[in-house]
Amino acid sequence: MGMRSYQQFIGGRFVAGWGTGSIERRAPASGERIATYADGSPTDMDLAVESARIAFEEGPWPRMSGMERAEVLNRLAELIRANRERLLGIEVEEVGKPIRFARGDIDGAIGLTRYAASLAMQMAGLSYTNIGEGKTALVTREPVGVVALVTPWNFPALILSQKVPFALAAGCTVVLKPSEFTSGSAFEIAALASEAGLPAGAFNVVSGYGATVGDHLTTHPGIDFVSFTGSTRTGSRVVANTSRHLVKSSVELGGKSANIVFADADLDAAIDGALMGVFFNNGECCVSGSRLFVQSSIADQFIAKVVARARAMKVGDPFDEDTDIGALIDSNHLEKVAGFVRGGIEDGAELVLGGNIAGGMAGHFHEATIFDRVEPRMAIFREEIFGPVLSITRFDTTDDAVRLANDTAYGLSNYIWSKNIDTVLTVAKRLRSGWVQANTIIDGAPQLPLTGVKGSGFGYEMGQAGFEEFTQLKTLLIQTGSRAPVFPIRGGQ
Numbered sequence: 181m182g183m184r185s186y187q188q189f190i191g192g193r194f195v196a197g198w199g200t201g202s203i204e205r206r207a208p209a210s211g212e213r214i215a216t217y218a219d220g221s222p223t224d225m226d227l228a229v230e231s232a233r234i235a236f237e238e239g240p241w242p243r244m245s246g247m248e249r250a251e252v253l254n255r256l257a258e259l260i261r262a263n264r265e266r267l268l269g270i271e272v273e274e275v276g277k278p279i280r281f282a283r284g285d286i287d288g289a290i291g292l293t294r295y296a297a298s299l300a301m302q303m304a305g306l307s308y309t310n311i312g313e314g315k316t317a318l319v320t321r322e323p324v325g326v327v328a329l330v331t332p333w334n335f336p337a338l339i340l341s342q343k344v345p346f347a348l349a350a351g352c353t354v355v356l357k358p359s360e361f362t363s364g365s366a367f368e369i370a371a372l373a374s375e376a377g378l379p380a381g382a383f384n385v386v387s388g389y390g391a392t393v394g395d396h397l398t399t400h401p402g403i404d405f406v407s408f409t410g411s412t413r414t415g416s417r418v419v420a421n422t423s424r425h426l427v428k429s430s431v432e433l434g435g436k437s438a439n440i441v442f443a444d445a446d447l448d449a450a451i452d453g454a455l456m457g458v459f460f461n462n463g464e465c466c467v468s469g470s471r472l473f474v475q476s477s478i479a480d481q482f483i484a485k486v487v488a489r490a491r492a493m494k495v496g497d498p499f500d501e502d503t504d505i506g507a508l509i510d511s512n513h514l515e516k517v518a519g520f521v522r523g524g525i526e527d528g529a530e531l532v533l534g535g536n537i538a539g540g541m542a543g544h545f546h547e548a549t550i551f552d553r554v555e556p557r558m559a560i561f562r563e564e565i566f567g568p569v570l571s572i573t574r575f576d577t578t579d580d581a582v583r584l585a586n587d588t589a590y591g592l593s594n595y596i597w598s599k600n601i602d603t604v605l606t607v608a609k610r611l612r613s614g615w616v617q618a619n620t621i622i623d624g625a626p627q628l629p630l631t632g633v634k635g636s637g638f639g640y641e642m643g644q645a646g647f648e649e650f651t652q653l654k655t656l657l658i659q660t661g662s663r664a665p666v667f668p669i670r671g672g673q
C-alpha cells in the first residue's frame with residue numbers, strides 16, 4: 181500500500197503538532213514499516229479541544245438544520261464508499277485482520293454514517309400543554325457539546341463510525357483519540373469529512389498514547405462528554421478521569437460472552453456460529469462467543485465437528501482471500517494469548533486443537549485453539565483472551581447453562597442456539613448482558629443499540645439510544661396570559 185505518514189488533524193487541516201516524535205507502526209503480519217502517526221502531546225490535545233470548542237460555540241455546525249447536517253454526513257458516506265478499497269487496505273494492513281471479514285467493517289461504516297444522517301433529521305423533543313392554564317412546556321433536545329471519543333484497535337473505522345457520525349448528527353463537535361496501533365483510518369476519514377463539507381474544527385483527530393493524550397483528553401475541563409471503547413481496565417480509569425469534572429461518559433468495554441448450543445438447535449448453523457463466534461476478526465472482538473456451552477447429549481458429536489472445521493482453517497496473510505485467521509495486533513498481545521493457552525493446559529482443560537504460536541511466518545500468528553472441559557475456576561473461562569482460543573464447557577439443564585453463562589464479571593453479549601421459542605425467550609430474559617442473539621451471532625444493524633452491563637460498561641452505542649447519548653434535554657416551561665402570583669404574600673396586605 182505504500183508507507184503512510186500522518187500528522188495531527190486539528191481545525192480542519194493536518195498540522196505537525198507539538199509532540200516530539202512519531203509512533204512507528206509495523207504490519208502485524210509482516211513486520212514491515214507501514215505507517216507513522218504523530219506521537220501527540222498534551223498541547224496538541226489542548227489545541228484540538230479548543231478548536232472543537234470554538235467550532236461548537238461559534239461555528240456553523242451546531243446551528244445548521246438537521247437536513248444540512250444530514251447532507252454532509254451522506255456525502256461522507258459516499259466518500260467512504262468511493263475510498264472503500266484504500267480504507268479496506270489500511271484496516272487489513274494495520275490490524276492484521278483477514279480481508280474477507282474487513283470488508284464488513286467498511287460497509288458497516290458506510291451504513292452507520294447513513295443511519296446517523298437520518299437521525300440528524302429526527303432530533304426531536306416533547307411538548308406538553310396539559311400542565312395547567314396558560315402553560316406550555318417544551319422538552320428540547322440539544323447537542324451535548326464538545327465530545328471526546330477514544331477508540332480501540334480492533335475495528336478502527338467501524339467503531340469510529342459508531343461514534344463520530346452520531347455525535348456530528350446531534351450537532352456536537354468532536355475530538356477523537358484513535359488507538360496508537362491503528363490510527364490511519366481515523367485520519368483518512370477525518371480528511372474525507374472535510375471534503376464532504378464538514379466545517380473546520382468540528383472533527384479533530386489527535387494520535388498518541390493513552391497515558392499521555394488519552395489521559396489528558398479524558399481529564400480535560402473543556403469537554404462535555406466522553407464516549408470510550410476499549411478494555412475494562414482503561415474504561416474504569418476513564419470513568420475516574422471524567423468524574424473529576426463531573427463529565428458524563430459512556431464506556432463500551434470487554435466481554436466474555438457465552439454461546440449456548442441446546443440439543444434442539446439447527447446444529448449445522450450452530451457449528452458455523454461456534455466458529456464465527458470465536459475466530460471472527462482473529463478472536464480480537466469484544467462480542468466474540470469465546471465460551472461455548474454445549475448440551476451434553478449432543479456434545480461429543482458437535483465438538484468433533486467444530487474441531488474438524490477449525491482444523492481446516494487457514495492462518496496467514498490477511499490479504500489472502502482464503503485466510504480465516506490473520507495476525508494478532510502485536511507481539512505482546514500474541515504472548516498474552518499464548519500465556520492464556522499455557523495456563524489452560526496447566527489448569528487441566530483438555531486441549532483438543534492447536535495450542536501454539538503459528539511458526540514459520542514473520543508476523544504475530546496463533547493457531548486456532550480449542551479447549552474442551554473448561555471449568556469456571558480456570559482463567560480461560562473467566563478472562564477476556566482476545567485471540568483465536570475457544571473454551572468449551574458441557575452442560576445438562578437449562579438452569580446449568582444460564583448459571584454458567586452468567587458466571588462472569590462481564591455482561592456484553594450472549595448467544596443462544598435452539599429451535600424452541602420457549603427456550604430462546606426464557607433463557608434470553610435470564611442472561612445478564614446488553615445484547616442477546618438467538619440462532620445468529622455477531623450480527624446487528626445500525627438501528628440496534630449496543631450496551632453492556634457489569635464489567636462491560638454502561639451507556640449506549642448505535643441506534644436511537646446511541647444517538648441520544650450525544651444530546652442533552654432542556655426543559656422550557658412558559659406561562660402565557662395572567663396568573664396568580666407564585667408566592668402570595670401572607671399577612672402583608
Ligand code: NAD
Binds near residue numbers: 409410413415630
Ligand atoms: P485499551 O483499553 O488498551 O485502549 C483503548 C483506547 O484507550 C486506546 O485508544 C488507548 O490509547 C486509550 N487509552 C489507554 N489508556 C488511556 C487513558 N489512561 N486515558 C484515556 N485513554 C486511554 O483497549 P484496546 O486494547 O485498544 O482494545 C481492546 C479492548 O477493547 C478489549 O477489551 C475489547 O473487548 C474492548 N472493545 C470493546 C468494544 C465494545 O463495544 N464494548 C468494542 C471493541 C473493543
